[in-house]
Amino acid sequence: MYSGLHLVSQKGLTDSVIGGTLQGGLPVLVVQNRFARAVISLFGAQLLSFIPAGQREWLWLSQKAHLDQTRPIRGGIPICWPWFGARPGPQPLPSHGFARNHLWQLDGISEQIQGTIVSLFLSDDQVKPDYWPYAYELQLDIHVSHQLGLTLTCHNCDRRPWHFAAALHSYFNVGQVQSCQVHGLGGRYRDKLSGQSVIHPGVLQVRPPLDRIYPRAEPQVVLATPNRSLLLDQVGMDSVVVWHPGRHVPGDMEVSQGESMLCVETALLGDQGVLLAPGQAQQLAVTISRQR
Numbered sequence: 001m002y003s004g005l006h007l008v009s010q011k012g013l014t015d016s017v018i019g020g021t022l023q024g025g026l027p028v029l030v031v032q033n034r035f036a037r038a039v040i041s042l043f044g045a046q047l048l049s050f051i052p053a054g055q056r057e058w059l060w061l062s063q064k065a066h067l068d069q070t071r072p073i074r075g076g077i078p079i080c081w082p083w084f085g086a087r088p089g090p091q092p093l094p095s096h097g098f099a100r101n102h103l104w105q106l107d108g109i110s111e112q113i114q115g116t117i118v119s120l121f122l123s124d125d126q127v128k129p130d131y132w133p134y135a136y137e138l139q140l141d142i143h144v145s146h147q148l149g150l151t152l153t154c155h156n157c158d159r160r161p162w163h164f165a166a167a168l169h170s171y172f173n174v175g176q177v178q179s180c181q182v183h184g185l186g187g188r189y190r191d192k193l194s195g196q197s198v199i200h201p202g203v204l205q206v207r208p209p210l211d212r213i214y215p216r217a218e219p220q221v222v223l224a225t226p227n228r229s230l231l232l233d234q235v236g237m238d239s240v241v242v243w244h245p246g247r248h249v250p251g252d253m254e255v256s257q258g259e260s261m262l263c264v265e266t267a268l269l270g271d272q273g274v275l276l277a278p279g280q281a282q283q284l285a286v287t288i289s290r291q292r
């Protein structure tokens with residue numbers, strides 16, 4: 001586990017969940033059950049670490065990640081909502097929306113035979129930016145078991161319909177990015193680097209830099225590295241995004257550490273977002289399991 005994730009204060013919440021803070025004050029939940037150990041930041045409802053019993057870390061977290069609640073955390077599984085990427089408009093708006101930049105509330109912990117479910121909650125009662133004048137509720141359920149499950153539920157609590165996009169922006173710890181393959185992406189992608197639509201059937205052999213949206217990806221995608229294969233079993237998505245910045249990394253990433261990272265993101269993007277009617281809810285989910 002990344003060394004920055006040690007608790008400086010802690011309190012037991014249930015048999016398998018401890019609440020505490022990291023150095024710098026980031027509030028986290030540590031789940032330790034017989035299946036796995038997970039660290040969840042309340043800032044962004046962001047899973048930072050997932051280590052199944054007897055295995056190595058599945059997720060990648062930047063050693064330069066900002067863990068002081070001033071900026072999004074580079075690594076783990078950020079929640080992108082209510083838009084993905086940049087949002088054009090008269091004022092600069094946060095990349096990937098505002099859900100990953102705010103403190104969520106703990107809604108509940110459920111201890112089950114098959115693991116622990118931690119539920120986190122964000123709504124317009126807590127966070128209502130002037131650029132998002134709608135009533136909403138978000139719930140993220142994180143299931144810590146021999147596999148990892150994340151379900152994001154978006155509710156429209158407003159009287160007006162609104163459009164949104166969402167992504168579970170997973171950063172995987174892959175050993176060596178050049179040796180990764182991704183299966184199940186479908187034969188076409190939109191290349192965000194060139195702006196072109198490209199037809200490329202077959203398995204993706206990762207060669208950074210790349211920033212691609214695969215709108216015909218299958219619900220089941222496999223990320224294969226020499227040491228393991230992870231199956232991403234997705235529900236409610238319409239795209240998979242694959243991203244690695246190559247050597248031109250953002251300021252909160254090291255080039256050398258970045259060589260062991262690949263983002264494979266479960267996304268619901270629609271054409272210009274997805275319309276959600278008043279009173280309606282929509283879910284986006286991924287279950288990640290090890291195949292070999």
Ligand SMILES: O=P(O)(O)OC[C@H]1O[C@H](O)[C@H](O)[C@@H](O)[C@@H]1O
Pocket residue numbers: 072085095096192211212241242243250263265
């Ligand atoms: O730097 P961030 O705002 O976290 O975005 C990191 C990356 O996220 C996604 O993968 C997008 O497709 C990329 O275009 C973007 O660069």
